[in-house]
Amino acid sequence: MRNTLVKVGLSTAAAVLLMSSSAYAQATANASLNVTVNVAARARLTLGAAAITFADQDPGTVPTLTATALTVDVGARTSPAGNVALTVLATGPLASGSNTIAINNLAWTSTGTGFAATGTSPAAWIKEHHERVTHVHLKDRKKDNGPNMPFGQGDTPIKEILLMMKKEKFKFQATIEMEYPVPEGSTLLAEIGKCVKYCQEILS
Numbered sequence: 001m002r003n004t005l006v007k008v009g010l011s012t013a014a015a016v017l018l019m020s021s022s023a024y025a026q027a028t029a030n031a032s033l034n035v036t037v038n039v040a041a042r043a044r045l046t047l048g049a050a051a052i053t054f055a056d057q058d059p060g061t062v063p064t065l066t067a068t069a070l071t072v073d074v075g076a077r078t079s080p081a082g083n084v085a086l087t088v089l090a091t092g093p094l095a096s097g098s099n100t101i102a103i104n105n106l107a108w109t110s111t112g113t114g115f116a117a118t119g120t121s122p123a124a125w126i127k128e129h130h131e132r133v134t135h136v137h138l139k140d141r142k143k144d145n146g147p148n149m150p151f152g153q154g155d156t157p158i159k160e161i162l163l164m165m166k167k168e169k170f171k172f173q174a175t176i177e178m179e180y181p182v183p184e185g186s187t188l189l190a191e192i193g194k195c196v197k198y199c200q201e202i203l204s
Contacts, residue, residue, distance in 0.1 A: 046073040121157045123164050130170050136161065138199070139177040148180040150191070151198040159202050166203055174199070 048071030057065055094101040126133060138161070140154030141147060151158060162174065176195045182188055 042077045044073075044075040048072070121160060123157060123160050126161065127164060127168065130168065130172070133170075133172050135173045135175055136165075137175050137177050138162075139179050141180075150180055150183075151195045158199070162199060162202050 049068075052067045052070055054065045054067045122136075126136060138156070138158055140149045140151045140156045140158060142149060143155040146155070148154070165172075165174065176192065176199070178188065178192050178195055180191075182191055
């Protein structure tokens with residue numbers, strides 16, 4: 001009886017095992033997921049010094065006084081198409097004790113990576129503040145912080161600026177900055193000559 005029960009039990013288990021083995025079909029589903037990422041704008045501004053000091057010079061021999069350049073380090077995080085504007089504001093005349101210099105007698109020079117880096121033309125800014133501009137630096141580059149380029153191959157509105165300066169009869173100078181890599185087979189002096197010729201042809 002025990003042997004018979006064992007055989008029956010094994011047969012039943014085998015039958016159940018055989019019946020439970022089923023085949024399953026595999027399926028693949030594809031779907032799209034839209035993700036929106038918001039990056040908050042943020043800016044940082046650091047001044048190289050807390051005060052500007054002019055040397056004590058004889059105005060009879062040194063009519064124009066200069067001070068050590070004040071560096072303004074600006075870092076900004078924004079969208080790829082966003083522009084970062086840096087505005088220089090003066091709250092009033094320069095003052096040292098009881099001595100003052102009227103703000104309309106103050107001139108400054110702005111240098112750096114350039115306005116065209118953000119795709120914004122500086123022509124309107126130069127025209128509006130021309131009384132305080134001593135000179136402008138010219139170089140050509142691609143916008144959106146692109147590379148420096150030979151004059152005429154970038155996005156800097158050199159022609160617009162030079163013609164505006166000529167039309168308005170501004171007295172400050174335009175200084176050429178040759179910052180693009182010197183092409184193979186050329187020289188630095190040759191490339192500077194090309195930049196000068198490009199500007200001369202605009203003004204001729």
